[in-house]
Amino acid sequence: MPLEAFQVLSAALFCIGLYGVLARRSAVLILMSIELMLNAVNINLIAAAAHMDQTAFTGQIIAIFVITVAAAEVGLALAIILRIFRNRSTVNVDEVDLMKW
Amino acid sequence: MSEPLxxxxxxxxxxxxxxxxxTRNVVHAALFLLLSLVSVAGIYLLVFAEFLALVQVLIYGGAIIIVLIFAIMLTRSQEYPRISDNPQWPLAIVAGLAVFGVLAASFLWNLPPASEPEGPGxxxxxxxxxxxxxxxxxxxxLVLLVALVGAIIIAGRAGDRE
Structure with missing residues (x-):
C-alpha cells in the first residue's frame, strides 16, 4: 500500500475525533474522541516510519511513547471526571462552567 | 496484494x-471505540509493526477500554445516556471537514516517493x-507513575485524611 493511503486514513480518523471533541457534551465521550485522535496520529507515525525510516524506525518508538502518555492521560481524566461527578453530579461539560466568563 | 485487507x-x-x-448510547460508543482500536492494530500489522499491534491490543483494547467502561459505570452515564450533542454540531462538522480537506490535500499534493513498507523486527x-x-x-x-499517583489522589475520597 502506498504511504498516502495510510496518511489519508489517519487524517479522516483524526477529523472524526475532532468532530467528537467539538460536538459532544458528555465528558466520557469527549475522552473517547481524544483517543481516536491519538490513534490517528499513531497510524501516521508508524506508517511513515515503515515507509521512509526503515533503519531508524523513530516513528515506532515515538508511537510507543504516545501510547504510554495516552494511558496516563486516560487514568488522570477518569479521576477528574469522577471528582467532577462527585462534586456536581454531572458529566455534562457545559454545566462545568465555573471558570468560564 | 494487501489492498483488500x-x-x-x-x-x-x-x-x-x-x-x-x-451513537446516543455511551456503552455502545465504548464498544465502537473498541472496534476502531482493534482495527488500528490491523493497520499496524499491514505496515509490519507487529510489536505496536500487540501493544495496541493490550493497552487500548484491554486497559483503556476497561478504564473508560469504569468511568461510564461510576458516573452512572447509562442512566442518562442522552446528554444531547452541542447545538454547535453543524459547525463542528464544517470544522472537521475543513481540517480533513487541508490535511488530505497536503498529503496528496506532494506524493512521497513510492516505497514498500518494511518492519525492523x-x-x-x-x-x-x-x-x-x-x-x-x-x-x-516517571510520567506514568506521577500521573497514576495523581489520579489516585484526585479520585480518592476527600476528607479521609483531613
Whole structure:
C-alpha cells in the first residue's frame, strides 16, 4: 500500500475525533474522541516510519511513547471526571462552567 | 496484494470512529471505540509493526477500554445516556471537514516517493529503546507513575485524611 493511503486514513480518523471533541457534551465521550485522535496520529507515525525510516524506525518508538502518555492521560481524566461527578453530579461539560466568563 | 485487507481494516476503523461520535448510547460508543482500536492494530500489522499491534491490543483494547467502561459505570452515564450533542454540531462538522480537506490535500499534493513498507523486527526495537532512547523511556515511565499517583489522589475520597 502506498504511504498516502495510510496518511489519508489517519487524517479522516483524526477529523472524526475532532468532530467528537467539538460536538459532544458528555465528558466520557469527549475522552473517547481524544483517543481516536491519538490513534490517528499513531497510524501516521508508524506508517511513515515503515515507509521512509526503515533503519531508524523513530516513528515506532515515538508511537510507543504516545501510547504510554495516552494511558496516563486516560487514568488522570477518569479521576477528574469522577471528582467532577462527585462534586456536581454531572458529566455534562457545559454545566462545568465555573471558570468560564 | 494487501489492498483488500487495507480496505477492510480502513472501513472498520472509520466505521468504528463514526459510531463513537454518532451513537446516543455511551456503552455502545465504548464498544465502537473498541472496534476502531482493534482495527488500528490491523493497520499496524499491514505496515509490519507487529510489536505496536500487540501493544495496541493490550493497552487500548484491554486497559483503556476497561478504564473508560469504569468511568461510564461510576458516573452512572447509562442512566442518562442522552446528554444531547452541542447545538454547535453543524459547525463542528464544517470544522472537521475543513481540517480533513487541508490535511488530505497536503498529503496528496506532494506524493512521497513510492516505497514498500518494511518492519525492523522486535529485537531491534527493544535494543534501540534501551540504548538510544533510554532517557526518554525512563522519563515516560516517571510520567506514568506521577500521573497514576495523581489520579489516585484526585479520585480518592476527600476528607479521609483531613
Amino acid at each position: 487495507f480496505v477492510i481494516v480502513a472501513i472498520l476503523t472509520l466505521g468504528g470512529g463514526l459510531g463513537v461520535v454518532a 522486535l529485537a531491534k526495537i527493544g535494543e534501540s529503546l534501551f540504548t538510544k532512547w533510554a532517557v526518554p523511556f525512563e522519563v515516560v515511565s
